[in-house]
Amino acid sequence: MSFECDFIELGSICEIKSGKRLPKGHTLTSNPTPNPYIRLVDIDAGRISRGSVQFIEESTKAKIKKYIVEKDDVCLAIVGHTIGVVFFVEKEWDGCNLTENAARLTNFDSRFNPKFIYYYLNSVEGQHEIVSRKVGSAQGKLPLYNINKIPIPNIKLLEQNFIVAILDNLDKKIRLNKITNQTLEQMAQALFKSWFVDFEPVKAKIVVLEAGGSQADATLAAMTAISGKDADALAFFGREHPEQYAELKAMAELFPSAMQESELGEIPVGWMVNSTSEHYSISIGKTPPRKEAQWFSINSEDLKWVSIKDMGIASTYISETSERLTHEAVKKFNIKVMPANTVFLSFKLTVGRVCITTEEMCSNEAIAHFTPKENKYESHWLYHALKSFDFNKLGSTSSIATAVNSKTIKEMKLIFPNVIIAKKFTKKVSSIMKLQQLNSEEINGLTELRDTLLPKLLSGEITLPEAEQIISEEA
Numbered sequence: 001m002s003f004e005c006d007f008i009e010l011g012s013i014c015e016i017k018s019g020k021r022l023p024k025g026h027t028l029t030s031n032p033t034p035n036p037y038i039r040l041v042d043i044d045a046g047r048i049s050r051g052s053v054q055f056i057e058e059s060t061k062a063k064i065k066k067y068i069v070e071k072d073d074v075c076l077a078i079v080g081h082t083i084g085v086v087f088f089v090e091k092e093w094d095g096c097n098l099t100e101n102a103a104r105l106t107n108f109d110s111r112f113n114p115k116f117i118y119y120y121l122n123s124v125e126g127q128h129e130i131v132s133r134k135v136g137s138a139q140g141k142l143p144l145y146n147i148n149k150i151p152i153p154n155i156k157l158l159e160q161n162f163i164v165a166i167l168d169n170l171d172k173k174i175r176l177n178k179i180t181n182q183t184l185e186q187m188a189q190a191l192f193k194s195w196f197v198d199f200e201p202v203k204a205k206i207v208v209l210e211a212g213g214s215q216a217d218a219t220l221a222a223m224t225a226i227s228g229k230d231a232d233a234l235a236f237f238g239r240e241h242p243e244q245y246a247e248l249k250a251m252a253e254l255f256p257s258a259m260q261e262s263e264l265g266e267i268p269v270g271w272m273v274n275s276t277s278e279h280y281s282i283s284i285g286k287t288p289p290r291k292e293a294q295w296f297s298i299n300s301e302d303l304k305w306v307s308i309k310d311m312g313i314a315s316t317y318i319s320e321t322s323e324r325l326t327h328e329a330v331k332k333f334n335i336k337v338m339p340a341n342t343v344f345l346s347f348k349l350t351v352g353r354v355c356i357t358t359e360e361m362c363s364n365e366a367i368a369h370f371t372p373k374e375n376k377y378e379s380h381w382l383y384h385a386l387k388s389f390d391f392n393k394l395g396s397t398s399s400i401a402t403a404v405n406s407k408t409i410k411e412m413k414l415i416f417p418n419v420i421i422a423k424k425f426t427k428k429v430s431s432i433m434k435l436q437q438l439n440s441e442e443i444n445g446l447t448e449l450r451d452t453l454l455p456k457l458l459s460g461e462i463t464l465p466e467a468e469q470i471i472s473e474e475a
Helices: 058-063 114-122 124-130 144-148 156-199 201-210 215-227 230-241 242-253 308-313 327-332 378-389 406-411 419-459 466-475
Strands: 006-009 017-019 037-039 074-077 086-089 102-106 152-153 272-275 278-285 303-306 323-325 343-346 354-358 360-365 367-372 413-416
Touching: 017 144, 017 323, 074 114, 086 114, 086 367, 102 144, 114 124, 114 152, 114 156, 114 419, 124 419, 156 201, 156 215, 156 378, 156 419, 156 466, 201 215, 215 230, 215 242, 230 242, 242 419, 308 343, 323 327, 354 378, 367 378, 378 419, 419 466
Parallel strands: 303 360
Antiparallel strands: 006 152, 017 102, 074 086, 074 102, 272 413, 278 367, 303 323, 343 354, 343 367
8 A cells, every 4th residue: 555645764753762571580479569560461452451460569670660661652562473562551551660572662753643653553554564574583573773664654743643533532442342341251250250160059059058958948059159149039030030940940950069079179079170182172273484475464365363462452252363374375284274163272472362263263383272072061161261270270380481382281171060051151151252252343343444544544545534434433
């Protein structure tokens, strides 16, 4: 696409500075201190995610005090599979320390709006300029001197501000949908935790039976644990909705009334501890030689190829990828193509990202694919089991990222419940997850619109008033 504007090198309009690794002997803590430390794993769709941020002590801060971010800085990932991740520093993160795996753009020329630079670097053209400047091996690095040379559209500040206002409006809609999906995810995850991690219906039965109650009393206690309704509310529910009450009672009766010892601690009687490979066919993705560019594509006719970065951008469902592989590449290198509703799990570098495919996809070698061997523990159940799993348990070294391999994933032990209960869970959360999928599709549409509007504006294909009209139609 040709642009109706001049370009200027990024290094001439801002300062480009590096982050800093933690000093030897200093560690991060999840206990909040006044000093957040921003890592790439904390980035969610161009923003710093409060939920995952960890902290450093004052003594650590003193040693790396020069390597901080400031309000309105733009940061770029500069290592490996994360190259291309760009994020904007909001006011609340002013003064936080930055990982050595990212660089920051700061002290911008007054002729440029930093948010405009952020949006441009996140556009298709901006991403191409970033990724094409990495050096080294297949993973590679993005040197600061190459960031300096990235060309930036040199347009009037007033135009930049208009563009930022339009794209911010789209971003707001995207964030609202993401918040909705996060709420839905929490609902489904809370149910999974109650049934399959904390065993609340089982333990409710045990408490009643140990106090001398009857099996009927124990079933009622399990019904309370499952529904959240007390005895009076359940009685009213039974009168008003007898069929649904009967379904709830039948579900409560499926849960055991006792616990048994297992290699993972106490679990409900009759439930199993098995390796994932006993119930799922597990395959690993693959990357064609990076030096042979002909295998990689952005053509919509080619196969979507999932990276860990793509999984970080996606939520429960993944439907978009930044790259594709040609059909020739898939055939030549014997790359596994997985069907829709396959669970993908990242197990290298960034361990523990989980998502479900919406169509046929393949992945790189840092991602494992799970498909049920039988129609028992389906994708919905496995997704939440993996989201609840503590992957730190798999590592025998200080670095979980280097401790986990494909063999570890295949031998990973999970607690498998009664098959009927697992299917009841899947049925119960399917409507929630369908809403998540619909929201994800809307997010993808809005994201594509946001990322394609900027190039169209710069090329003269559409005008600012036309862009505003497009946005209003999406409202």
